[in-house]
Amino acid sequence: MPDDIYAELEWRGLIHQATDPELGKLLTEEQFSLYCGFDPTADSLHLGGLIQLLGLRRMQMAGHRPIAVMGGGTGLIGDPSGRESERTLLEPDVLEQNIAAIRTQAEKIVDFTPGPAQATMVNNADWLRALTLTDFLRDIGKHFSVNQMVARDSVRNRLQNREQGISFTEFTYMLLQSYDFLHLYRELNCRLQIGGSDQWGNITYGIELIRKVTGGEAFGLTSPLIKGLGGAKMGKSVSGNVWLDPTKTTPYRFYQHFINVEDTRVGQFLRFFTFLSRTEIVELEARAREEPQRREAQKVLAREVTTLVHGAGEAARAERASKALFGSDIAELEEGELLDVLADAPSSTLPQTILRSGTSLIDLLIGAGLATSRKTAREFIGGGGVYINNTKQTDIERTVGEGDLLHGRYLVLRRGKKNHHLVNFG
RNA sequence: GGUGGGAUACCUAAGUGGCCAAAGGGAGCCGGCUGUAAACCGGUUGCGUAAGCUUCGGAGGUUCGAAUCCUUCUCCCACCA
Numbered sequence: 001m002p003d004d005i006y007a008e009l010e011w012r013g014l015i016h017q018a019t020d021p022e023l024g025k026l027l028t029e030e031q032f033s034l035y036c037g038f039d040p041t042a043d044s045l046h047l048g049g050l051i052q053l054l055g056l057r058r059m060q061m062a063g064h065r066p067i068a069v070m071g072g073g074t075g076l077i078g079d080p081s082g083r084e085s086e087r088t089l090l091e092p093d094v095l096e097q098n099i100a101a102i103r104t105q106a107e108k109i110v111d112f113t114p115g116p117a118q119a120t121m122v123n124n125a126d127w128l129r130a131l132t133l134t135d136f137l138r139d140i141g142k143h144f145s146v147n148q149m150v151a152r153d154s155v156r157n158r159l160q161n162r163e164q165g166i167s168f169t170e171f172t173y174m175l176l177q178s179y180d181f182l183h184l185y186r187e188l189n190c191r192l193q194i195g196g197s198d199q200w201g202n203i204t205y206g207i208e209l210i211r212k213v214t215g216g217e218a219f220g221l222t223s224p225l226i227k228g229l230g231g232a233k234m235g236k237s238v239s240g241n242v243w244l245d246p247t248k249t250t251p252y253r254f255y256q257h258f259i260n261v262e263d264t265r266v267g268q269f270l271r272f273f274t275f276l277s278r279t280e281i282v283e284l285e286a287r288a289r290e291e292p293q294r295r296e297a298q299k300v301l302a303r304e305v306t307t308l309v310h311g312a313g314e315a316a317r318a319e320r321a322s323k324a325l326f327g328s329d330i331a332e333l334e335e336g337e338l339l340d341v342l343a344d345a346p347s348s349t350l351p352q353t354i355l356r357s358g359t360s361l362i363d364l365l366i367g368a369g370l371a372t373s374r375k376t377a378r379e380f381i382g383g384g385g386v387y388i389n390n391t392k393q394t395d396i397e398r399t400v401g402e403g404d405l406l407h408g409r410y411l412v413l414r415r416g417k418k419n420h421h422l423v424n425f426g
Numbered sequence: 427g428g429u430g431g432g433a434u435a436c437c438u439a440a441g442u443g444g445c446c447a448a449a450g451g452g453a454g455c456c457g458g459c460u461g462u463a464a465a466c467c468g469g470u471u472g473c474g475u476a477a478g479c480u481u482c483g484g485a486g487g488u489u490c491g492a493a494u495c496c497u498u499c500u501c502c503c504a505c506c507a
Contacts, residue, residue: 373472378475
């Protein structure tokens with residue numbers, strides 16, 4: 001084990017808590033099998049899950065063996081950690097689909113091909129569903145004290161919350177995840193679990209269970225949660241969750257999301273989301289301080305992460321599109337370029353005949369989904385936020401005719417700085 | 427099973443007969459400054475060009491007039507059993 005992976009993670013700010021101060025040393029001395037669980041509550045991971053995948057990969061590059069655990073069994077129950085309301089239970093077949101989707105995402109980041117540090121993937125449904133209630137209560141439940149369990153933050157909050165209680169189902173969740181760890185410890189000699197800091201409680205319970213049942217020693221390592229990654233706010237103009245699935249978040253949007261990262265956080269993001277070396281990152285941070293207006297750190301960040309998740313081809317495309325959309329004159333583009341640049345933008349098709357007599361800009365905006373009502377469409381135009389082919393429009397009465405089309409059939413609508421829409425008059 | 431409390435726009439939360447299309451805050455959106463950043467400033471967030479129309483958990487009623495009063499239904503919470 002040549003690299004000091006712990007020091008590396010620490011430098012990147014990826015260590016929130018570790019269960020043992022000796023862990024760093026141990027990781028340089030012996031090979032570990034380590035696991036991270038992935039919750040199949042959706043058919044794609046988002047950026048928080050990406051950090052964990054990258055964590056597994058970083059460990060793998062340091063010679064350790066990652067195990068990606070799909071929560072097919074725990075997903076049936078629902079993890080109350082960090083949540084203030086009860087989860088909706090998922091149907092087993094939905095879980096299956098979600099797991100399949102997440103599996104392909106994991107395979108892009110972590111290396112599952114044979115080798116000394118080969119990664120494996122398992123589904124905890126395989127062992128959890130085989131458990132019988134009586135065995136579970138005798139062999140696992142016996143090791144947990146309810147007194148301790150109710151003292152946990154995630155449980156206590158829900159117990160004290162006047163609006164939301166906690167069901168027995170979710171209350172039991174932590175036992176299941178603990179059992180996962182025990183199972184992996186026994187079957188795959190897995191001695192380390194990593195996860196977001198919200199998993200600390202679940203992880204330490206697992207370690208304790210392993211100690212009580214087998215007398216063995218296991219470890220836990222958590223990374224900080226980045227505020228806003230789950231879909232809350234993160235940068236003013238970026239909305240919604242950022243998914244790894246290209247059909248849920250297009251590569252262009254994905255790329256843009258990182259381009260828009262605030263100056264104050266771009267360094268942190270480079271450390272969290274890329275495999276760039278220390279020297280490269282330090283260099284980029286320095287340049288970001290000196291010439292922030294060039295946004296070089298953001299550009300490198302966006303390219304790196306988009307490449308990791310969507311591949312070099314998509315990253316290059318997103319980069320080209322960004323340059324064209326924010327830099328050059330759209331009307332100058334060749335037809336092929338135009339279509340390529342707007343490939344990820346929403347688009348719609350309308351019959352060209354409606355342009356004969358001219359059709360109103362307001363209607364086009366609504367049709368394109370860039371405005372929800374005539375009233376708001378008027379406000380956008382009046383406020384100077386609407387563009388046709390990147391030319392600002394201020395006339396509320398503006399109508400669009402055949403003369404406005406690019407290459408005889410395209411119209412690029414834009415609302416605000418970042419929302420483009422391609423209308424194809426076929 | 428009993429008792430009490432509650433349901434208001436994206437979220438939170440005021441409003442308890444007309445001055446309410448509904449305060450305040452958060453969040454979003456558009457604009458300005460800049461650098462596709464932050465901070466800040468301005469505007470905006472039911473529909474309609476407008477007159478006006480439709481909204482305050484659902485249904486019905488009282489009234490000239492209801493988010494506000496009455497009846498009933500649904501759901502949520504707390505305490506007691």
